[in-house]
Amino acid sequence: MRDRGKDRGVENTFLRHYLIVLLAAYALSAAGCIQGAPAITIEGQEAISSPVIVGAGSVFMRIVNAGSGDDTLLAARTDIPGTVVELHDFRNGRMVRTNSVRIPSKSTVRLRPAGPHIMIFKLPKDMKKGRGFRLTLMFEKSGEREISIAPAAVPSGPSKRVIN
Numbered sequence: 817m818r819d820r821g822k823d824r825g826v827e828n829t830f831l832r833h834y835l836i837v838l839l840a841a842y843a844l845s846a847a848g849c850i851q852g853a854p855a856i857t858i859e860g861q862e863a864i865s866s867p868v869i870v871g872a873g874s875v876f877m878r879i880v881n882a883g884s885g886d887d888t889l890l891a892a893r894t895d896i897p898g899t900v901v902e903l904h905d906f907r908n909g910r911m912v913r914t915n916s917v918r919i920p921s922k923s924t925v926r927l928r929p930a931g932p933h934i935m936i937f938k939l940p941k942d943m944k945k946g947r948g949f950r951l952t953l954m955f956e957k958s959g960e961r962e963i964s965i966a967p968a969a970v971p972s973g974p975s976k977r978v979i980n
């Protein structure tokens with residue numbers, strides 16, 4: 817004979833566990849709404865050769881995060897063999913190397929001369945002729961984003977410095 821009371825007890829325990837799991841999942845998804853996913857787009861990129869270091873250049877752009885979650889720029893690389901790419905920041909009037917650039921949600925971070933920017937070293941000499949290149953940005957959450965730096969954006973002739 818089946819013990820119906822015992823069966824019901826098992827059922828109730830199962831139901832209680834099911835509800836707890838459901839509530840936990842709901843709580844997690846609600847938390848997810850507060851810190852959602854970033855939505856990164858890049859615009860206005862330009863490269864300027866360094867006025868002080870031969871074979872070096874800075875890259876500026878606007879990094880737009882239209883999403884509801886923060887992101888962080890962690891690194892960058894070019895498709896030009898042998899180049900070294902660093903993230904730089906500007907603190908107390910001096911350019912310093914940095915490991916990351918925060919890109920908060922619902923905001924635009926300007927990579928600019930007197931602020932965070934990307935610096936490329938060991939550029940080949942033919943860059944002066946106005947060669948374009950591709951730059952891959954690595955974000956903590958959004959992964960990799962590849963952008964083109966147009967040939968026209970790489971100055972030929974004497975170095976120029978753009979101050980915003």
Ligand SMILES: [Cu+2]
Nearest residue numbers: 904911933935
């Ligand atoms: Cu720099």
